[in-house]
Amino acid sequence: MNRIDRLSAILIQLQSRRTIRAQDIAERFEISLRTVYRDIRSLEEAGIPIIGEAGVGYSLTDGYRLPPIMFTREEATAFITAEKLVVGLTDTANGNSYSSALYKIRAVLKSADKDHLENLDDRIEFLKASRGPELHSHQNPLQTILNAIAKKSVMQLNYFAYYRQEHTLRLIEPIGVFYLDNYWHLIAYCRERKAYRDFRFDRITEIVTLSENYPDRHPSLKNYLRDMFKEIKLVEVSIKVSKEAYPYLAQQKYYNGYVSEIHCQDGVEMQFLANSLEGFARWFITFADHAVVVHPEELLIKIKCIFSAIAKNLEIK
Numbered sequence: 118m119n120r121i122d123r124l125s126a127i128l129i130q131l132q133s134r135r136t137i138r139a140q141d142i143a144e145r146f147e148i149s150l151r152t153v154y155r156d157i158r159s160l161e162e163a164g165i166p167i168i169g170e171a172g173v174g175y176s177l178t179d180g181y182r183l184p185p186i187m188f189t190r191e192e193a194t195a196f197i198t199a200e201k202l203v204v205g206l207t208d209t210a211n212g213n214s215y216s217s218a219l220y221k222i223r224a225v226l227k228s229a230d231k232d233h234l235e236n237l238d239d240r241i242e243f244l245k246a247s248r249g250p251e252l253h254s255h256q257n258p259l260q261t262i263l264n265a266i267a268k269k270s271v272m273q274l275n276y277f278a279y280y281r282q283e284h285t286l287r288l289i290e291p292i293g294v295f296y297l298d299n300y301w302h303l304i305a306y307c308r309e310r311k312a313y314r315d316f317r318f319d320r321i322t323e324i325v326t327l328s329e330n331y332p333d334r335h336p337s338l339k340n341y342l343r344d345m346f347k348e349i350k351l352v353e354v355s356i357k358v359s360k361e362a363y364p365y366l367a368q369q370k371y372y373n374g375y376v377s378e379i380h381c382q383d384g385v386e387m388q389f390l391a392n393s394l395e396g397f398a399r400w401f402i403t404f405a406d407h408a409v410v411v412h413p414e415e416l417l418i419k420i421k422c423i424f425s426a427i428a429k430n431l432e433i434k
Contacts, residue, residue, distance in 0.1 A: 118146065120156075127156055128165060131177050138174040188222065190230050196222055197234050198241055205243030206296060210260040258318050259294070262303055265326045266291050269333060272305070275323040276316055284322065289314075290331040293338025304341055306331075313341065351390040354397060355411035359384050362407030373400055386411065394419055 118126070123146055130145070131137055139153045148156075157175060161167050166178035188196075200219050204212035223231060265272050272289050289305035292313075296302070301318040336344075351374065358366065363385045373396070374389040391397040398419040401408065410417045 123148075124156055124160060128160060131167065131175060136170075136174040136176045141174075188226060188230075190233055193222070193226055193230050193234055194237065197237055201241050201243040206301075208259045214260070258303075258321055258324055259301065261324055261326060262291055262294060266293065269330050271327045271329040271331050273325045273327055274316065274321050277320040277322060285309075287314075287316075288327075289316070290335065292335045292341065295338065295342065304338060306335060351392055352394055352413065352415075354389040354391045354394075354413065354416060355386065356389075356401065357381075357384045357386050357409050357411055358404065359407040362404050365404070369400065373397055384408075398423060 126146070127142055130142065139150055139157075142148075142153045142156075143150050157167060157169070166181050168176050168178060170176075196219055200215055203215040207215075223234065226234070262272070264270075269290075272291055274287050274289060275284055276287055277284050288308040289303075290308070291303060291305040293304050294301060295304070303316040303318065303321075305314060305316060306312070307314040335341075354374070370387065370389075374391045376388045376390055378385050378387045389397070394413075394416050398416060401410070401416075401420060402423060405420065410420065
């Protein structure tokens with residue numbers, strides 16, 4: 118990216134948030150802090166009203182805005198692709214809001230780019246997996262939860278605890294949401310359990326935002342997830358799968374900690390970081406007649422134990 122384009126991009130970034138740190142700009146454009154300071158000085162010399170506060174960051178004077186922005190065709194294509202994902206992966210309210218915003222984006226595009234998007238509109242689809250979560254039709258939890266997080270509002274939810282097969286009423290302080298393995302999750306501090314808990318959206322039967330606010334004392338979602346995954350002990354697993362069976366593993370390998378693979382003459386050597394040898398062993402059994410375990414030995418022992426139990430259960434009495 119040349120300097121002129123970078124200066125324009127920095128100006129747009131400054132408009133995107135109330136305050137932007139110099140470090141954030143440096144990381145985005147992969148430049149030094151010294152270069153950031155020089156670019157900010159150039160924008161100021163061009164008449165851009167930038168306010169800089171030591172230890173906080175840069176911001177634009179209230180009321181300053183750029184003229185309407187023209188998007189590139191690639192950016193516009195990314196928007197319409199994202200719309201399919203937003204509509205498919207979030208609730209109705211959030212999907213409708215994104216679609217409404219996209220109409221405003223389309224309005225500033227050149228005619229040729231509008232035609233380009235119209236041709237693509239019915240060429241991109243998002244198909245939900247059959248095991249996807251079925252949210253209650255009267256609930257739009259994502260928008261409700263995100264608004265509560267932004268305002269630091271306490272929430273009350275009715276949650277179905279799967280392991281105990283019962284409904285529980287919880288008072289929570291929400292800190293963030295994430296999407297994993299076809300499900301949305303809410304991380305929140307549960308006042309009843311006095312600990313952080315993971316609430317899956319499809320098990321929330323009712324959710325209400327209360328007027329009470331909670332203090333800003335919780336870790337960020339990013340830090341919470343980083344610490345959570347640190348506690349999970351991953352085990353290196355290596356297997357060799359026949360070339361005939363390999364194509365049928367498809368997306369399943371990603372759910373079992375897939376890392377890399379090497380294609381050989383007699384098959385495909387695959388490496389994984391598994392968080393459960395028991396779970397990996399049971400998945401391996403589904404194609405065990407077309408694969409061998411390279412390591413670890415503990416995995417092979419678990420597989421043999423499962424096969425022994427199967428053989429015992431199948432004995433003719």
